[in-house]
Amino acid sequence: MSEAFNVADIFGQDVFNDTVMQERLPKKVYKDLKKTIEEGKELDLATADVIAHEMKEWAIEKGATHYTHWFQPLTGVTAEKHDSFISAPMPSGKVLMSFSGKELIKGEPDASSFPSGGLRATFEARGYTAWDCTSPAFVRKDAAGATLCIPTAFCSYTGEALDQKTPLLRSMEAINIQALRLIRLFGNTTSRKVTPSVGPEQEYFLVDAKKFQQRKDLIYTGRTLFGAMPPKGQELDDHYFGTIRQRIAGFMRDVNIELWKVGVSSKTQHNEVAPAQHELAPIYAPANVAVDHNHLVMQTLKRVAGQHGMKCLLHEKPFAGVNGSGKHDNWSLTTDDGKNLLDPGKTPHENIQFLLVLTCILKAVDEHADLLRESAADPGNDHRLGANEAPPAIISVFLGDQLEDVIEQLVSTGEATHSLKGGKLETGVRTLPDLAKDATDRNRTSPFAFTGNKFEFRMVGSRDSVAGPNVVLNTIVAEAFSEACDVLENSDNFEMAVHDLIKKYATEHQKIIFNGNGYSDEWVKEAERRGLPNIRSMVEAIPALTTEKSVAMFEKFGVFTRAELESREEIKYENYAKAINIEARTMIDMASKQFLPAFIKYTRTLADTVIAVREAGADPSVQSDILNEVTVHLAETREALEKLKVVTEKAAAMAEGGDQARYYHSEVVPAMEALRAPVDTMEMIMDKDAWPMPSYGDLMFEV
Incomplete structure (x- = not known):
């Protein structure tokens, strides 16, 4: 039996969070840091020195010997360079442990070795x-010991952004400014900040490590480039939400413990649809924190x-x-007040404010569907999107029966006079209670679905x-808010203007709404009739x-700049x-050195x-027939x-850029599929x- 523990006792124990800061920082320093966090006030170096000292002392108490600026370059993964806390040795031969405000605030990694798309020359x-x-x-503990990790932009x-974090922070500020403009128009004078909150669910596969090591395709590419389906796949739906096997349950328990220690609110875990596939979901956090947590x-x-x-296989289509x-x-x-x-x-x-927010989002998604689709473009996602699994490659918005009905009222009559109610769900069993039913169903085939009080963008790889x-x-939503506020702030009759604007946006962008299959x-x-883009591949996106x-x-x-x-x-x-x-070279290697000799x-x-x-x-x-068939394959x-x-x-000989990527897509990918076909057939023989x-x-x- 695993040792019992109290989640509340371990949650956030390795995080330099608000509670720790209140306990360890002088009141004025704590107050200045909170102003920086909440209002974007600049942090002076003297204050940073105090924070750095207390952060270092706290981290050393946690066993940390090194610190790192933990950042997200354009490689798709995080990066870090570790420096120890030791300073120059003293005459006695001993060393001091130091960490300055300058070291906390700024690091200098080599920018030439990360993808820059021409922004940085090699020299x-x-x-x-x-x-x-x-x-x-936070302090991360692994085989390297304990390391103080400081989330940073790069x-x-x-001054150009070379990472994922910098533009994210910029976009959060943009939508904060425009959302505050919007809610001020509706009389909200108390909220000081509007923050995008994000809860990214995470799907993944687990396979046995020894079997993984016997597959070059998994080692080099993260997905199987060859493989025939077994007699049973996911057709019985028996794996989805099924009883979690003990080996997997032990893994999930340890994952949760590690995540809870560093303040990640891992909440939901279950088996997913495919065999060996699982999912983890956290509670919501501010967008930049949610991104850090997901990494x-x-x-x-x-x-x-x-x-x-x-x-663990994180590829979109292993x-x-x-x-x-x-x-x-x-x-x-x-908002900051909830x-x-x-x-x-x-x-x-x-709810007029909600209707304006909703129709602004419809406008944003409709006008920038191509950009939203591009944000989920990935070589692995080319195998997933539009392949009879959520979601299709066409951007559309699911609103559900209740909100779609409200939109239709606005479009047809110019005003909405009622909302559909949820009612009761009668189970037909006397010992079970009748359940309050939501006013709308859910739609797992929609790439951008409204699910009660949030939108779920389901395309991300x-x-x-x-x-x-x-x-x-x-x-894109900041832009829609800005354009709406430009109209409303200059109107003579706000109520009439907002009414007309909601109807205008609902009418012009109703085509993006789709509640069906x-x-x-x-x-x-x-979708083609409506003029919605169907972008099937990354190179098209x-x-x-x-x-x-x-x-x-x-x-x-x-x-972003141009x-x-x-x-x-x-x-x-x-x-x-x-x-x-x-992937192509891995297939060539496997076919040449493993499959052809085996055949x-x-x-x-x-x-x-x-x-x-x-x-x-x-x-x-x-035997002769089988021999002839095998010889053909x-x-x-x-x-x-x-x-x-x-x-x-x-x-490979082509110049890097769009033409090369398009050639890989149009010529190399089909050639890979052509090689896979006879090999997979041979596996069945x-x-x-x-x-x-x-x-x-x-x-x-x-597994």
Whole structure:
């Protein structure tokens, strides 16, 4: 039996949180730091020195020997450089432990070795990390010991953002300013700040570590490039919310403990739809804190999996034929005094502020659907989106029956006079209570769904940072709020103006609302009729970053400069090309060194069997038929392998950029699929003992 513990006793024990700061910092220093956190006031170096000293003392008490500026470069993962607390040795030979305010506030990692999309030349090495004091520092304990981790932003010597955090913080400030403008129009004079709150759910797969090590595709790419489906997949739906197996339960327990210690509010855990797939969900946090926490979640899942003899797969589509993994980004807007701007109340048709917020969001999503789709673009997501699993590649908004009815009233008559009620759900069993029923159902096929008091953006890939999608959401909604406020602040009759604006936005952007089955072919045709974009791949999505419309919006709100957007476009093309190149070369390696030798060996075994059966005087026709079939697939494999080699070499020789990425997509990816087909067919024919690696069944059902 595992040792019992009290969650409340361990939660946040390794976080330099508000409680710790109140206990350890002088009152004036604490007050100044809170002003910096809440109001963005500049922190002077003397105050920073006091904070740094107390943070160091607290971390050393936790066993920390080093500190690191923990940041999120454009590599898709976090980065860190560790420095110890020791200073120069004293004449006595002993050392002092020191940590200054300057070291807390600013670090200088090499900026030339991270993706910059041309913002930094190779010889231009200087970059800066800057303390994000709104996201608390924490002590992480692992094989390296205990390390004080300081969440930071990362920018170049010339000020351009080289990370995910900087534009996120900029976008949070943009939507704060515009949301405050909006609620002031409705008489709110008490709220001082509006913050986007985010709760990113995390899906993942677990496989046995020993089996993982026998698959080069999993090692190099995080997904299976070959593999035939086992007799049983997810068709019985018996894994979803099923009883959690003991090995997995032990893993989940340890993950929760590690996350709770560093202040991550891990709340929900369950089996997901596909075999070996699971999910973890936290409680909401401010967007930048939620992003930091989600990176901690991903790192912890991987680390703890290793301790349990497993590997955690965060790829969006590690197995063909079963559901892939996403990261549902639950987004809402909350004031500092607890008001949720996305709470419709019991009578949403009478909640004018909510209706304006709602129709502004409809406007934002409709006008920038391509940009929102791009924010979830990833090579792995190309295998997931639109493949009969949530969500489709077409951006639409699910509002549910109640709000859709309100919108239809606004469009048809100019005013909403009623809201549909939820009523009672009668179970038909006397011993069970009748349940209060929500006014609307849920829709798992919608990429952007309203779910009561928040929107759930379900497109994000499971291994991706949620920073990018939230940068886009914050900025496009800030733009919509700004344009609405420009109209309303200059109106002579506010009530009439807001009424007309809500109707205008509802009418012009009703086409983005879809409550039906997003998986259906009919929806694809209907979306085309409505003029909604259907962006099927990452290379098709990337250009949305640098359209004149996008550049103008991001520059207006100070979130990105044109140069920063162009750099991200270049980085994304390069990342796509590099990811597909690695996958193609891995397939070539596996086919050349594992599959073809195994197939040739198997044909020899079959040929020997045919000869032996014939010499024994029996009919070898069955063995001959199998030999002929295997020989055909062997030839197909060799031919497809040679074709893949040619197109991969041609792609690699091209200049980096959009043309190269598009060639990988149009030529290399189909060649990879062509090589996979005969190999997967052979897996269904050959003896299991003759197959050179663990099968899908071994990986998904033997965890």
